[in-house]
Amino acid sequence: MEIVYFAGGCLWGVQAFIKTLPGVTFTEAGRANGTSHTLEGGYDGYAECVKTEFDPTVITISELMGYFFEIIDPYSVNKQGQDVGEKYRTGVYSENSDHLKVAKAFLQERDDYDRIVVEVLPLTNYVRSAEEHQDRLDRCPDDYCHIPQELLNKYK
Numbered sequence: 114m115e116i117v118y119f120a121g122g123c124l125w126g127v128q129a130f131i132k133t134l135p136g137v138t139f140t141e142a143g144r145a146n147g148t149s150h151t152l153e154g155g156y157d158g159y160a161e162c163v164k165t166e167f168d169p170t171v172i173t174i175s176e177l178m179g180y181f182f183e184i185i186d187p188y189s190v191n192k193q194g195q196d197v198g199e200k201y202r203t204g205v206y207s208e209n210s211d212h213l214k215v216a217k218a219f220l221q222e223r224d225d226y227d228r229i230v231v232e233v234l235p236l237t238n239y240v241r242s243a244e245e246h247q248d249r250l251d252r253c254p255d256d257y258c259h260i261p262q263e264l265l266n267k268y269k
Contacts, residue, residue, distance in 0.1 A: 114138055114139075114166050114167065114168060114169075115167060115168075115169050115209060115212070116164060116165065116208070116209075117165050117167070117174060117177065117205065117206070117207045117209070117212050118145050118162045118165065118204075118205070118206040118207065118236055119131060119162055119163050119165055119177075119204075119205060120145060120160035120161060120203055120204040120205075120206070120232070121162075121163075121181060121184055121185040121203050122161070122185065122192075122193025122194060122196050122201045122203070122259050122260075123161060123193065123194070123196050123201065123257075123258065123259055124142045124143070124161040124162060124163055124246060125142070125246065125249040125250050125256065125258055126184070126250065126258040126259055126260035126265065127161075127163045127260075128140050128142050128163045128247075128248065128250075129248075129249075129250040129251070129258070129260070129265050130180075130183075130184050130260055130265055130267075130268075131165055131180070131181075132248075133265075133267075133268040133269045134167075134172065134180055134268055135172055135268070136167050136168045136171030136172030137165060137166070137172070138166050138168055139166035140163050140166070141163065141164040141241060141247065142162075142163060142164075142241075142246040142247050142248075143161075143162055143163070143164050143239055143240055143241045144159035144160065144161055144162060144239070144240045144242060145159060145162040145204070145206045145236060145237075145239050145240075146158070146159065146160055146204070146232075146234060146236065146237050146238065147159030147160075147238065147240070158199065159200055160199070160200055160201075160202050160203075160204050160206075160232075161200050162204070162206065162239075164239065164241075165177070173215070174211075174212050174215040174216060174219075175215050175218075175219050178205070178215075178216055178219040178220075179219075180268075181205070183264060183267075184264055185203050185231070187203060187225075187229045187230065187231050188229065188230060189203070189230070190202070190230050193259050194258075194259020194260075195257070196259060202232065203230065203231040204232035204233070204234065205231065205232070205233045205234075206232075206234055206235065206236040206237075207235065207236055208235065208236050210235070213234070213235065216233045217233050220233065250265070
């Protein structure tokens with residue numbers, strides 16, 4: 114199994130979508146690449162993300178990127194849906210440099226590459242989100258989500 118981290122706005126919807134994809138074996142809501150965090154819940158500079166464990170014999174990073182682009186606005190800086198702020202930026206993070214190379218190649222092959230603002234960076238740190246955020250939309254399906262319901266259910 115391999116691990117990659119996807120930041121696509123509010124982590125509730127991103128997790129709900131990603132965990133339905135073929136080859137994804139585990140997801141966890143968290144925050145990546147910030148500068149500091151406190152026990153009171155402050156996460157300076159962090160992006161809300163989903164730790165994604167996947168089987169590379171079933172799904173590739175490039176395929177995961179294709180799915181990811183179904184649920185994000187890749188041109189929006191620090192905003193997805195109604196959620197606004199640095200923590201809602203889009204990004205792909207990994208400790209595996211091959212993942213980053215493939216993700217960058219995916220972006221560069223797109224006709225709209227010059228407009229894309231999705232970060233592709235090494236994972237510098239990761240903090241697991243509180244239990245209340247894990248699989249949130251399963252427990253609270255009426256909570257706000259920037260991803261349309263049709264997309265959340267597309268691969269179930």
